[in-house]
Amino acid sequence: MSLIEFCWHTTSYLSIIVQLAAAGVCLGIFAAPYLPNRSKAVRAGAAYGVVMIALYVMPPQIDNILAYFIGTLAAFLVMCAEDRRNLNQKIFLSVTFFSMRWLSASMLGILDRYLDRLLLIPEIMDRIWLTYGIYVAIRFVDIALGMLNLLLAIWAINRAYKDKNRYMGKRELLLLSVPSLSGVAGYAAYHFYQFRDEMAGFYDLLCFFYYLISILTVLAIVVIFQRWKTSQEEQAGQQLLESQIDNIKTHIEGVEKLYGDLRSLRHDMGNHIQMIERLMVAGNSAEASAYLERLKGEWQELTPKVRTGNPVVDMILLEKKKEAEARGIRFTCDFCYPNGTGLDAFDVSVLLYNALNNCLESVNGEHPYIKVQAFRKNSVFMLIVSNSFTGRLRMDAAEGLPFTTKKSGGHGIGLKNMRRVARKYMGDLSFEQDKDEVTVGIMLQIA
Numbered sequence: 001m002s003l004i005e006f007c008w009h010t011t012s013y014l015s016i017i018v019q020l021a022a023a024g025v026c027l028g029i030f031a032a033p034y035l036p037n038r039s040k041a042v043r044a045g046a047a048y049g050v051v052m053i054a055l056y057v058m059p060p061q062i063d064n065i066l067a068y069f070i071g072t073l074a075a076f077l078v079m080c081a082e083d084r085r086n087l088n089q090k091i092f093l094s095v096t097f098f099s100m101r102w103l104s105a106s107m108l109g110i111l112d113r114y115l116d117r118l119l120l121i122p123e124i125m126d127r128i129w130l131t132y133g134i135y136v137a138i139r140f141v142d143i144a145l146g147m148l149n150l151l152l153a154i155w156a157i158n159r160a161y162k163d164k165n166r167y168m169g170k171r172e173l174l175l176l177s178v179p180s181l182s183g184v185a186g187y188a189a190y191h192f193y194q195f196r197d198e199m200a201g202f203y204d205l206l207c208f209f210y211y212l213i214s215i216l217t218v219l220a221i222v223v224i225f226q227r228w229k230t231s232q233e234e235q236a237g238q239q240l241l242e243s244q245i246d247n248i249k250t251h252i253e254g255v256e257k258l259y260g261d262l263r264s265l266r267h268d269m270g271n272h273i274q275m276i277e278r279l280m281v282a283g284n285s286a287e288a289s290a291y292l293e294r295l296k297g298e299w300q301e302l303t304p305k306v307r308t309g310n311p312v313v314d315m316i317l318l319e320k321k322k323e324a325e326a327r328g329i330r331f332t333c334d335f336c337y338p339n340g341t342g343l344d345a346f347d348v349s350v351l352l353y354n355a356l357n358n359c360l361e362s363v364n365g366e367h368p369y370i371k372v373q374a375f376r377k378n379s380v381f382m383l384i385v386s387n388s389f390t391g392r393l394r395m396d397a398a399e400g401l402p403f404t405t406k407k408s409g410g411h412g413i414g415l416k417n418m419r420r421v422a423r424k425y426m427g428d429l430s431f432e433q434d435k436d437e438v439t440v441g442i443m444l445q446i447a
Contacts, residue, residue, distance in 0.1 A: 004128050015139040017053055022147045024049025027075055027097055030154040034089060034164045040082035048075040072098045089168040092176050096157065096218060099180030103215050104149040110208050112142055153215055160222040165396055165403060166229065179221050183214030309337035312345050320356045330369040338376045341446040347421045351383060351442055354414035359387040365436055383442040393433040402431055
């Protein structure tokens with residue numbers, strides 16, 4: 001083998017290896033926002049690159065589509081091993097990357113064929129080292145444009161896919177995967193016809209635009225899907241909020257009934273005192289004591305065990321306290337409602353409802369407990385709700401919210417409603433875990 005032949009062979013060989021490694025880097029970038037941390041995405045991209053390079057280097061060489069399928073499958077298995085949540089979403093990532101890789105590479109393949117014609121110009125062909133230099137430049141441009149094209153497609157999809165932690169159902173997987181699968185099917189059809197020389201120019205032009213439209217279709221479907229899910233989530237959030245407002249109205253009715261009973265008991269208090277006096281004068285001390293005990297029990301039943309300074313908040317906390325104690329959960333409360341401010345009791349009720357519901361769902365441990373604290377310092381009102389929790393609180397660093405334990409994934413509608421209320425008062429939520437305790441802090445600015 002002559003030196004020039006060796007250079008040509010080596011350059012061709014290495015350029016393909018670099019392209020495969022670059023594709024692995026792109027896959028890691030694509031998967032990173034959907035996985036808990038970047039190291040897991042790096043491992044998935046590395047698995048893809050290593051498998052693809054191994055399949056290319058090690059004989060016997062297999063069909064390109066089968067090789068890329070095996071490489072994508074290896075990356076999918078690594079993603080699943082690293083993070084078992086939301087498997088449907090990982091299928092979507094794998095199918096979409098497989099399609100984007102082939103469509104972008106095929107578009108460049110068509111451009112390459114036209115660039116390679118430069119090597120057939122007689123003036124250039126006669127100078128073998130000049131020809132080789134142009135070939136190296138074409139391969140370099142090919143790798144750079146290929147990676148840039150793939151990264152642009154990935155960037156567009158990731159930017160369109162807003163809530164990357166939302167659970168993806170089977171129907172959603174089918175909706176989002178169909179454009180990618182149709183793009184691959186189109187590539188297969190083109191691959192069948194591309195060897196018909198008399199039609200090569202026509203099919204090159206037709207397929208270039210087909211690949212471009214396929215990529216844009218994938219992007220358009222992702223955008224439509226995200227808008228639909230956002231609208232659906234907003235509607236569900238509104239329904240949840242309306243349901244909570246209805247519950248608060250029920251508590252208000254309960255407070256009104258309680259106050260009515262207290263007024264009735266107070267109105268009859270004179271009669272009760274006279275009855276006890278008569279029994280005592282008549283020497284019926286046993287009956288007087290029994291009568292007094294019944295009156296004391298009725299009074300205790302009507303008097304709330306939780307007193308915050310706001311009757312609606314009292315009723316909500318009392319209800320959650322009873323629910324917790326019925327499940328063997330210790331419930332403590334140190335809550336002082338900031339009366340005389342612009343703080344709306346409805347908003348505080350929404351915060352308490354969602355925070356305590358989350359606590360009741362997640363509390364665990366050998367001695368489970370829930371603590372509620374609230375205090376005011378100058379113009380800041382702090383509501384702090386804690387519960388025992390043995391495990392690891394998984395947080396979304398971008399959103400600053402924990403992932404829900406429900407199958408639907410994401411952050412839950414309740415947490416977003418809490419953040420919306422907090423931001424209404426120029427505040428926000430914070431989540432912390434200290435050993436076996438999780439705490440949500442809610443800061444509100446009040447006048």
